[in-house]
Structure formats: C-alpha cells, structure tokens
Amino acid sequence: MEKFEVILCIITLLLTLTSYLFRRKKKGEACKRERLPPGSMGWPYIGETLQLYSQDPNVFFANKVKRYGEIYKTHLLGCACVMVASPEASRFVLVTQAHLFKPTYPASKENLIGKSAIFFHQGDYHTRLRKLVQSSLSPKALRALVASIEDIIASALNSLAGGHVITTFHEMKKLSFEVGILLIFGQLEAHHKEELKKNYTIVDRGYNSFPTKLPGSLYRKALLARNQLSKILNEIIYERKEKKSSQKDLLGSLLSSKDDKGEILSEGQIADNIIGVLFAAQDTTASAMTWILKYLYDDPQRLETVKAEQEVIYKANEVGNLHLTWAQTRNMPITHKVILESLRMASIISFTFREAVVDVEYNGYLIPKGWKIMPLFRNMHHNPQFFNDPQKFNLSRFEVAPKPNTFMPFGSGLHACPGNELAKLEMLILTHHLVTKFRWEVVGPQSGTQYGPFPVPLHGLPTKFWKESTTYRQHGRFLIKDAPPFSRT
Numbered sequence: 001m002e003k004f005e006v007i008l009c010i011i012t013l014l015l016t017l018t019s020y021l022f023r024r025k026k027k028g029e030a031c032k033r034e035r036l037p038p039g040s041m042g043w044p045y046i047g048e049t050l051q052l053y054s055q056d057p058n059v060f061f062a063n064k065v066k067r068y069g070e071i072y073k074t075h076l077l078g079c080a081c082v083m084v085a086s087p088e089a090s091r092f093v094l095v096t097q098a099h100l101f102k103p104t105y106p107a108s109k110e111n112l113i114g115k116s117a118i119f120f121h122q123g124d125y126h127t128r129l130r131k132l133v134q135s136s137l138s139p140k141a142l143r144a145l146v147a148s149i150e151d152i153i154a155s156a157l158n159s160l161a162g163g164h165v166i167t168t169f170h171e172m173k174k175l176s177f178e179v180g181i182l183l184i185f186g187q188l189e190a191h192h193k194e195e196l197k198k199n200y201t202i203v204d205r206g207y208n209s210f211p212t213k214l215p216g217s218l219y220r221k222a223l224l225a226r227n228q229l230s231k232i233l234n235e236i237i238y239e240r241k242e243k244k245s246s247q248k249d250l251l252g253s254l255l256s257s258k259d260d261k262g263e264i265l266s267e268g269q270i271a272d273n274i275i276g277v278l279f280a281a282q283d284t285t286a287s288a289m290t291w292i293l294k295y296l297y298d299d300p301q302r303l304e305t306v307k308a309e310q311e312v313i314y315k316a317n318e319v320g321n322l323h324l325t326w327a328q329t330r331n332m333p334i335t336h337k338v339i340l341e342s343l344r345m346a347s348i349i350s351f352t353f354r355e356a357v358v359d360v361e362y363n364g365y366l367i368p369k370g371w372k373i374m375p376l377f378r379n380m381h382h383n384p385q386f387f388n389d390p391q392k393f394n395l396s397r398f399e400v401a402p403k404p405n406t407f408m409p410f411g412s413g414l415h416a417c418p419g420n421e422l423a424k425l426e427m428l429i430l431t432h433h434l435v436t437k438f439r440w441e442v443v444g445p446q447s448g449t450q451y452g453p454f455p456v457p458l459h460g461l462p463t464k465f466w467k468e469s470t471t472y473r474q475h476g477r478f479l480i481k482d483a484p485p486f487s488r489t
C-alpha cells in the first residue's frame with residue numbers, strides 16, 4: 001500500500017471512531033434525559049428561580065405537583081433539582097438510601113454557621129456529634145431543665161403584658177434564644193450572654209441577606225460578628241477550663257468528648273456546633289410558638305378546650321405557685337394535639353436539601369450525581385390523601401397516628417431533629433402559662449404568611465397582651481369570659 005493510502009485509512013478510521021463515540025455519547029445523554037423525572041428546567045442559568053420568588057412558594061410547589069406528580073425536576077438558585085412529595089420517596093432519600101445523598105447548604109450559609117457544624121457532615125464525625133447533642137437533649141437532661149425553662153417563659157410573658165402592641169415572633173425569638181443559651185451553657189454570666197446576643201443578632205440579620213462581602217453589607221457585618229462570636233466562645237471555654245468545671249450542659253459534653261483515638265474537639269469545632277445549635281433552635285421554635293398563639297386566638301372554642309386542660313394543672317400547682325413537673329408536661333394530651341396540628345398546618349421546615357453522591361435510580365427515574373434532591377414536607381402535610389381537608393385546623397386528626405412517613409415536621413433519618421422534644425416542651429410550657437395567666441388580642445391582619453425563610457404570620461403577628469386578674473384567678477374563673485369581646489376583624 002502506498003504511504004498516502006495508509007494515512008487516508010487511518011484518518012477514515014479515526015473519523016468513524018470519533019463519530020461513533022459522539023453518537024454514543026449523545027444517545028447516552030438523550031437516554032439519561034429521557035429517564036429524568038418530568039418537569040421544566042426554565043431559563044438557562046436562572047432556571048425557575050424567578051417564578052419561585054415571584055409567588056407564594058407553596059403555590060409554586062403545589063402547582064408543580066399537580067402538573068407533574070410527586071416527583072419532578074426543576075432548576076433553582078443555580079442548581080438542578082429533583083423535588084419529591086411522596087412519603088415513599090422522602091423515606092428513600094432520608095432514611096433507607098440516605099448514604100446515597102449528602103447534606104448540602106450554600107457556602108455563604110456554611111461560612112456563617114461554621115463548616116464543622118453537625119448539619120454539614122456525614123459518617124463518624126456526624127455520629128460523634130449527634131451522640132453529644134442528643135445526650136444534652138435526652139429526657140433525663142430535659143427533665144432537669146423544666147423549672148428553668150418555665151422561669152424563662154414566665155418572665156418573658158410577664159414582660160409583654162400591659163396592652164401595648166408587640167411583635168409576637170420577635171418576642172418568641174428572644175425567648176427561644178434564652179432557652180438555647182440555657183441548654184448550651186446552663187447558667188451563663190450576664191456579660192457573656194449580652195455579648196453573645198449582640199453579635200448573634202447581627203449574624204442572624206445577615207444570614208438571609210445577599211452574600212456579598214462589600215463594605216457595609218449585612219453579610220459582611222455578619223461575618224465580622226461571627227468572628228466575634230468565636231472569640232466570646234473561646235473566652236467562655238477558657239474560663240470553664242480554668243475553673244475545672246464539669247457542667248453537664250451541651251458545652252460540657254462537647255468539651256469532655258474524646259474520639260476512639262482520644263482526640264478532643266477543637267475550639268473551632270465546638271464554636272461551630274454551638275452556633276449551629278443556636279441557629280437550629282431559635283427561629284424554628286419561635287415560628288412554631290407564634291403560630292400556636294395565632295391558632296388559639298383564631299378559635300375561642302379551641303382556646304377554651306385547651307384552657308380547661310391547663311386549668312386543672314394550674315389548680316393542682318396551687319394556682320401557679322408551684323413549678324410544672326416533667327410528669328405534668330408529659331400529660332397534656334389536648335395541648336399536645338394543638339402542637340402537632342400547628343406544626344402540620346405551619347410546616348415550619350417546608351422542605352430540606354440533599355445532594356446525590358452517585359447517579360441514583362428511583363422508581364425508574366434517574367437522579368443524576370450532583371443534583372439536589374428536596375423532600376417537600378409541606379406538600380405532604382397538606383396533601384388531602386394523607387390529611388383530610390388539610391387547610392382546616394382539626395384537633396381530632398391526631399387522635400390516630402398519621403400514615404407512616406406523611407408527617408415529618410422534624411425530618412426523618414440520620415439528620416432528623418434532635419431538638420424536637422425540647423421544642424415541644426417549650427411549646428407546652430408556653431401554652432400552659434399563656435392560657436392560664438394571660439389573654440391576648442391579635443391586632444392588624446388576621447391572615448397571611450411571610451417567609452424569612454421560615455413561615456411566620458404576617459408582620460410577625462402584632463399582638464396585645466394582658467395579665468389575668470389574680471382576684472378572678474383565685475375564684476377559679478377565666479377572666480376572658482368576663483372581658484369585653486375582642487374585635488376579630
């Protein structure tokens with residue numbers, strides 16, 4: 001063969017091979033695309049982010065479920081996502097195949113909380129932290145906190161009484177922050193608490209702001225305040241070590257923990273987890289407590305039913321002169337149902353995020369590696385197949401347990417909320433004090449929700465509070481019955 005013919009042969013062969021590989025790749029991609037869940041990816045880069053932000057997120061997700069079913073794809077905030085709204089798929093992601101998905105958060109949020117915080121991890125480090133956090137939130141640990149939590153709540157509510165307008169959500173945030181501090185540090189010196197509160201408030205404000213480091217931006221201020229928080233926490237840790245104190249609070253557990261190799265946690269890891277727990281505990285619980293106040297106010301009959309339950313305990317405790325006991329908080333069945341139904345109605349955590357670590361197959365659909373997957377708790381909580389007449393607050397629906405995996409206010413699986421019992425304890429004690437000692441009137445709009453990012457009644461629920469008269473209380477009567485009716489426009 002001539003030299004020229006050999007070269008021609010090689011070129012032809014190479015072209016055929018390239019074209020074959022190219023067609024195979026295209027076919028593979030087309031095949032992959034065909035196996036993706038139904039849905040629309042919107043515009044290049046921005047995807048469907050604008051649609052999400054220009055309407056009520058519930059309506060956005062609910063319309064998608066109506067159109068595409070309980071698993072669909074979309075593109076939000078620069079990420080390709082698969083949304084799932086069925087109990088089976090949520091369990092698949094969060095519980096049975098949780099190892100195929102990792103927790104994922106925007107870097108801007110990770111930087112503010114701290115990269116070593118429990119939420120961002122899997123494996124041994126996560127297991128170790130989880131044990132520590134759970135032990136500080138165990139029934140035994142919570143039992144020891146009941147009286148102090150009650151004191152915090154009683155003093156917070158007393159400070160609201162007087163008939164002036166307060167923003168319920170802000171006040172509930174102060175309250176849940178105090179409980180968070182109690183859980184983490186036990187009794188903390190006032191100057192440390194003030195400094196923590198001051199800097200934490202700045203971090204909190206920057207958390208949902210646009211993450212730019214430009215001078216003067218909320219995000220930059222938050223980063224600076226976050227550094228301050230680390231310094232304050234280091235001081236507290238130093239003082240504890242100096243005193244050789246062996247307190248049994250969360251900080252105590254974190255300080256005394258050693259892994260298999262005898263390694264202790266670094267001060268950075270401890271700080272990230274303390275700030276992480278404060279974050280996880282504050283707005284979530286405050287939002288839930290704000291909704292409870294609203295749902296009780298919305299229906300006088302409901303309020304009376306709860307009052308009747310709490311009044312028995314109040315009288316048994318010498319008209320509130322004795323502290324509530326752990327056993328009493330475990331035996332408030334009607335109030336407990338109010339809490340569950342409020343958590344369902346409000347669905348504080350509407351959804352969560354995970355990221356597929358490999359290509360995952362679910363029910364014939366492909367969830368490609370690197371895609372986000374979001375179990376939609378709210379859509380399940382508001383699905384009439386699982387909760388009859390879902391928009392209606394119905395106390396009796398929790399008389400029987402919900403169908404498995406349809407009710408996940410605290411998530412499920414390895415990352416499920418370790419603070420759920422503390423959150424419920426706060427809500428029970430708050431409700432006890434609220435209905436036995438106070439009356440309140442919601443002023444301003446009576447409906448509407450705002451997201452920041454958790455759902456809260458519009459404007460944080462502006463409300464007026466009054467203390468019930470002791471004379472009436474001593475006669476064992478509810479002042480609210482004798483008070484002039486409030487306008488409920």
Ligand code: HEM
Nearest residue numbers: 118119280281284285288348349352410411415417419423
């Ligand atoms: C009504 C109040 C609360 C609600 C609705 C709530 C909800 C949740 C949910 C849904 C998750 C799971 C997120 C996921 O799977 O991605 C979670 C995780 C978590 N929550 Fe809560 N939470 C509440 C209160 C609290 C409190 C009071 C604390 C602590 C004192 C707390 C600490 C945590 C922590 C540390 C995690 C991360 C667990 C892990 O990654 O292993 N939460 N919470």
